Amino acid sequence: GAGVSQSPRYKVAKRGQDVALRCDPISGHVSLFWYQQALGQGPEFLTYFQNEAQLDKSGLPSDRFFAERPEGSVSTLKIQRTQQEDSAVYLCASSLALPGSSGNTIYFGEGSWLTVV
Amino acid sequence: RKEVEQDPGPFNVPEGATVAFNCTYSNSASQSFFWYRQDCRKEPKLLMSVYSSGNEDGRFTAQLNRASQYISLLIRDSKLSDSATYLCVVRSGGGADGLTFGKGTHLIIQP
Numbered sequence: 186g187a188g189v190s191q192s193p194r195y196k197v198a199k200r201g202q203d204v205a206l207r208c209d210p211i212s213g214h215v216s217l218f219w220y221q222q223a224l225g226q227g228p229e230f231l232t233y234f235q236n237e238a239q240l241d242k243s244g245l246p247s248d249r250f251f252a253e254r255p256e257g258s259v260s261t262l263k264i265q266r267t268q269q270e271d272s273a274v275y276l277c278a279s280s281l282a283l284p285g286s287s288g289n290t291i292y293f294g295e296g297s298w299l300t301v302v
Numbered sequence: 303r304k305e306v307e308q309d310p311g312p313f314n315v316p317e318g319a320t321v322a323f324n325c326t327y328s329n330s331a332s333q334s335f336f337w338y339r340q341d342c343r344k345e346p347k348l349l350m351s352v353y354s355s356g357n358e359d360g361r362f363t364a365q366l367n368r369a370s371q372y373i374s375l376l377i378r379d380s381k382l383s384d385s386a387t388y389l390c391v392v393r394s395g396g397g398a399d400g401l402t403f404g405k406g407t408h409l410i411i412q413p
Contacts, residue, residue, distance in 0.1 A: 293347070295344060
């Protein structure tokens with residue numbers, strides 16, 4: 186497809202289980218972002234990649250969260266030893282140009298809905 | 303104080319009415335401003351950018367007041383399909399992209 190693709194769309198994990206969420210950005214997009222959106226809240230920034238380089242991970246809530254984009258295209262967000270407070274929608278977004286560029290529209294995927302029980 | 307604040311609503315508005323939302327931001331160095339629309343269980347999508355001079359796109363008008371640090375969105379002749387959550391988004395230029403989202407304002411257009 187032409188948009189940002191995320192999988193799985195829905196994931197139920199038992200507390201303590203590790204999960205991996207995948208993002209396929211729009212082809213050719215340099216910038217890739219992960220956001221976390223809890224119920225009733227706006228998206229909160231987690232981390233940013235420019236090609237394969239993770240330039241900002243200041244939003245990752247704990248060291249249980251890890252993201253990678255080894256070849257500068259597909260990205261994976263991994264959450265280890267999931268906790269109930271990790272339940273949220275994890276949104277991936279990509280943009281063609283570098284942050285701060287004019288006309289730099291960010292496109293979101295539909296998100297991965299994580300429920301930790 | 304949150305960096306971007308919005309009234310969460312819900313705003314219940316009859317079809318055809320005009321509705322306006324405001325959003326305030328705390329970082330005076332913020333550079334770019336946007337309104338995103340998010341439908342239930344869907345991803346946010348860019349509705350419109352907000353320019354200092356104000357801008358209009360069909361039934362939608364966005365305004366920016368830098369002195370008072372607020373952004374507004376006006377929807378005229380509202381349609382049932384306008385029902386959604388409207389997210390105020392500010393780019394401050396710091397960090398990776400500096401995109402900060404408000405919690406969103408929930409709008410319900412009633413027939």
